[in-house]
Amino acid sequence: MAAAKPGTPQNQGDSAPYLEGLNDEQRTAVLTTDGPVLMLAGAGTGKTRALTTRLAHLLHTERAQPYQILAVTFTNKAAREMKERIQTLVGDSVEGMKWLGTFHSIAAQILRRHAELVGLKSSFTILDADDQVRLAKQVIEAANIDEKRWTGRGLAAVIDGWKNRGLVPEKVPADEAYHFADGKGIQLYKAYQSRMITLNAADFGDLLIHNLVIFQNNPDVLAEYQRRFSYMLVDEYQDTNVAQYLWLRLLAQRHKNICCVGDDDQSIYGWRGAEVENILRFEKDFPGAAVIRLERNYRSTPAILGAASGLIASNKDRLGKTLWTESEDGEKVRVRGVWDGDEEARLIGDDIESEQSKGRSLSDMAVLVRASFQMRAFEERFNTLGLAYRVVGGPRFYEREENRDALAYLRLIRSPDNDLAFDRIVNKPKRGLGNKALQVLHKIARAQGIPLMAASRIALESSELHAAARRSLLNFVDNVDRWARDAKDMAPADLAELVLEEAGYIEMWKNSKSPQAPGKLDNLKELIQAVSEFETLEGYLDHVALVSELNENTGDGQIWLMTLHAAKGLEFPVVFLPGWEEEIFPSKRSLDENGNAALEEERRLAYVGVTRAEESCRISFAANRQIYGRWQSAMPSRFIDELPEEHVEVFSEQGLYGNTATSFSSQSSFDNIDIKEDAYYENPGWKRARNASSRGSIKPKTIDGRGKTLSIGATGKSKFKIGTRVFHQKFGYGKISSVEGQKLTVNFDHSGIKKVIDTFVEAA
DNA sequence: CCGGTATGTCTTTTT
DNA sequence: GACATACCGG
Numbered sequence: 001m002a003a004a005k006p007g008t009p010q011n012q013g014d015s016a017p018y019l020e021g022l023n024d025e026q027r028t029a030v031l032t033t034d035g036p037v038l039m040l041a042g043a044g045t046g047k048t049r050a051l052t053t054r055l056a057h058l059l060h061t062e063r064a065q066p067y068q069i070l071a072v073t074f075t076n077k078a079a080r081e082m083k084e085r086i087q088t089l090v091g092d093s094v095e096g097m098k099w100l101g102t103f104h105s106i107a108a109q110i111l112r113r114h115a116e117l118v119g120l121k122s123s124f125t126i127l128d129a130d131d132q133v134r135l136a137k138q139v140i141e142a143a144n145i146d147e148k149r150w151t152g153r154g155l156a157a158v159i160d161g162w163k164n165r166g167l168v169p170e171k172v173p174a175d176e177a178y179h180f181a182d183g184k185g186i187q188l189y190k191a192y193q194s195r196m197i198t199l200n201a202a203d204f205g206d207l208l209i210h211n212l213v214i215f216q217n218n219p220d221v222l223a224e225y226q227r228r229f230s231y232m233l234v235d236e237y238q239d240t241n242v243a244q245y246l247w248l249r250l251l252a253q254r255h256k257n258i259c260c261v262g263d264d265d266q267s268i269y270g271w272r273g274a275e276v277e278n279i280l281r282f283e284k285d286f287p288g289a290a291v292i293r294l295e296r297n298y299r300s301t302p303a304i305l306g307a308a309s310g311l312i313a314s315n316k317d318r319l320g321k322t323l324w325t326e327s328e329d330g331e332k333v334r335v336r337g338v339w340d341g342d343e344e345a346r347l348i349g350d351d352i353e354s355e356q357s358k359g360r361s362l363s364d365m366a367v368l369v370r371a372s373f374q375m376r377a378f379e380e381r382f383n384t385l386g387l388a389y390r391v392v393g394g395p396r397f398y399e400r401e402e403n404r405d406a407l408a409y410l411r412l413i414r415s416p417d418n419d420l421a422f423d424r425i426v427n428k429p430k431r432g433l434g435n436k437a438l439q440v441l442h443k444i445a446r447a448q449g450i451p452l453m454a455a456s457r458i459a460l461e462s463s464e465l466h467a468a469a470r471r472s473l474l475n476f477v478d479n480v481d482r483w484a485r486d487a488k489d490m491a492p493a494d495l496a497e498l499v500l501e502e503a504g505y506i507e508m509w510k511n512s513k514s515p516q517a518p519g520k521l522d523n524l525k526e527l528i529q530a531v532s533e534f535e536t537l538e539g540y541l542d543h544v545a546l547v548s549e550l551n552e553n554t555g556d557g558q559i560w561l562m563t564l565h566a567a568k569g570l571e572f573p574v575v576f577l578p579g580w581e582e583e584i585f586p587s588k589r590s591l592d593e594n595g596n597a598a599l600e601e602e603r604r605l606a607y608v609g610v611t612r613a614e615e616s617c618r619i620s621f622a623a624n625r626q627i628y629g630r631w632q633s634a635m636p637s638r639f640i641d642e643l644p645e646e647h648v649e650v651f652s653e654q655g656l657y658g659n660t661a662t663s664f665s666s667q668s669s670f671d672n673i674d675i676k677e678d679a680y681y682e683n684p685g686w687k688r689a690r691n692a693s694s695r696g697s698i699k700p701k702t703i704d705g706r707g708k709t710l711s712i713g714a715t716g717k718s719k720f721k722i723g724t725r726v727f728h729q730k731f732g733y734g735k736i737s738s739v740e741g742q743k744l745t746v747n748f749d750h751s752g753i754k755k756v757i758d759t760f761v762e763a764a
Numbered sequence: 765c766c767g768g769t770a771t772g773t774c775t776t777t778t779t
Numbered sequence: 780g781a782c783a784t785a786c787c788g789g
Contacts, residue, residue: 103778548777
């Protein structure tokens with residue numbers, strides 16, 4: 001562990017009321033206002049409190065005016081929360097903090113002011129991920145590259161990767177060109193960028209890249225912002241990518257009052273370009289930086305904290321923290337092995353009902369999964385039980401087909417040059433303007449270097465289109481023109497309604513016999529409702545570009561269901577962590593792509609999961625699971641083995657983790673368990689598991705102090721030998737091809753080769 | 765031009 | 780198993 005080097009708190013004597021109740025470290029973090037500060041804040045250590053108080057302190061002591069503070073977060077939600085909490089501390093002067101927001105929204109603000117310096121107009125549109133892929137695809141098509149091999153999606157990902165690293169096409173290392181389309185990667189990147197300029201558009205990565213270019217080429221502009229931002233604060237610093245890091249470093253050069261807050265153990269966005277390196281390197285980047293560690297945890301019980309700490313200790317390259325708590329001992333972390341995914345959902349459902357019957361609110365409980373496909377089993381189970389639940393993160397509102405279509409209409413009305421919008425809705429609903437007509441328009445547009453709307457007008461004058469197509473296109477163009485006039489003196493919500501109605505778009509869904517149609521109509525109503533909160537169409541479209549969700553409805557009385565990623569920053573009294581199986585968690589795909597770095601990131605994800613829990617943390621794994629419609633056998637996650645056994649209690653039928661009686665404690669904690677609480681031992685699911693395994697006694701076990709971590713995986717010896725024919729409940733008959741501890745590799749007659757635990761097969 | 769079937773894909777996700 | 784895209788036949 002690196003030695004902590006707390007900075008000298010300036011103004012130590014300050015005794016403003018907002019400082020009350022802070023612990024020493026938090027207080028130091030608030031009062032060390034000048035110079036670079038790295039605040040290493042472990043999970044549940046009151047980070048947000050320290051950070052908002054710090055901002056309040058800067059304002060209160062008039063070290064800075066609200067508009068001189070740059071405060072960046074990653075999500076809109078985090079920005080909103082920060083604003084609200086500062087407001088409770090300093091009141092309305094928070095309104096002056098116009099530089100409080102996400103990286104992207106602040107970069108967009110700056111770019112709008114200087115757009116012409118990179119060849120854009122300040123009215124540029126911001127493209128979302130879907131548009132990016134579409135555009136990338138067009139670029140590939142135009143370059144005559146095999147679209148089967150090199151997809152738009154792939155190109156968009158490569159370009160995104162470069163942008164995350166702050167690389168404009170000219171700066172991409174030559175040897176990286178070969179990663180895509182036989183060396184054409186950079187050329188395609190260039191083509192993509194010039195297409196963006198023609199469209200007067202910027203994607204999310206561009207917002208930052210353009211900022212960097214502007215700052216580097218225009219020292220006067222950079223100096224202006226450097227002067228302005230006398231204090232800077234960055235939340236979730238461990239999630240910054242290189243581009244964001246460069247941006248921050250440029251802006252901080254003058255005053256050097258930059259405070260970065262983060263936790264290297266919670267860096268879980270590496271796959272999106274985040275560099276943990278940024279936080280590990282902070283003291284080198286900013287010599288003389290004060291490093292303040294927040295290590296007192298106010299959230300979880302000692303067992304939960306102990307389990308999490310033990311788990312994360314397997315990672316190398318950590319700055320190192322020792323979390324501690326004064327809270328009372330609570331229950332140990334529970335690990336439960338079950339037969340299959342259905343049973344897992346059933347048992348968790350039962351647990352939730354039993355907690356509920358003890359008076360716990362549903363909104364105090366959360367199910368956190370590795371990947372969203374795991375959610376379905378729980379949704380189904382909750383539905384049959386009649387339990388209210390709420391999915392966080394699911395399909396995003398503005399990414400839904402109908403909403404994107406509606407937005408395309410509005411965007412086209414606002415900027416007729418928006419070819420992407422034109423493409424999207426010119427034939428939606430069907431107007432008889434299919435591929436052929438579109439090809440004509442594209443040809444004209446490309447030949448003359450004009451937008452598709454303008455090309456349409458020319459096509460109408462020519463005879464290149466059939467009469468029917470021409471009539472239809474004329475009608476469409478006239479409509480768009482008329483709506484653009486209407487837009488000038490109509491409330492945006494009224495306009496949206498009028499347009500969708502007159503375009504026949506509402507009608508299209510009303511006539512649709514798709515089972516999803518009613519839901520889509522509801523979404524359109526919601527969208528119009530959302531528009532009505534804005535006074536101008538521009539205001540609305542600008543807002544939408546940087547926000548993917550509607551304002552969240554509160555989750556009172558509903559179980560939370562979300563991915564581990566979505567859970568970062570949240571906390572719940574009871575947390576369920578299902579699906580702790582090899583290949584799912586850690587995710588095989590992730591490991592295949594990024595090896596050990598990915599494994600460490602998966603482990604951090606596990607750490608994030610466990611540390612969300614305040615009182616009760618319940619991990620589970622299933623021996624069999626249906627993935628993509630196929631049954632797969634699964635081994636318990638290595639992360640389960642890494643949990644320190646003193647903090648863990650295993651509830652499972654004996655066979656599941658393959659231990660013989662001797663490798664377990666003979667001391668059973670069964671007698672200590674409140675039967676009402678753990679009624680699942682008598683419920684149908686449990687009985688089924690018992691019958692299915694058709695083996696021995698089922699008792700919960702406590703692990704005693706022999707050995708340091710759990711050994712649920714491959715301990716014990718199997719009684720089976722290579723070559724033995726066996727029978728498995730789900731996979732049928734097969735022959736053993738290898739034995740490793742109690743893991744068997746079996747070649748099943750009908751299900752192929754699988755790894756199974758020996759207690760799940762019997763000699764045939 | 766449209767609507768049907770075949771084929772391929774399937775983390776994590778904010779902006 | 781579900782969904783999206785792609786291609787083919789009417």
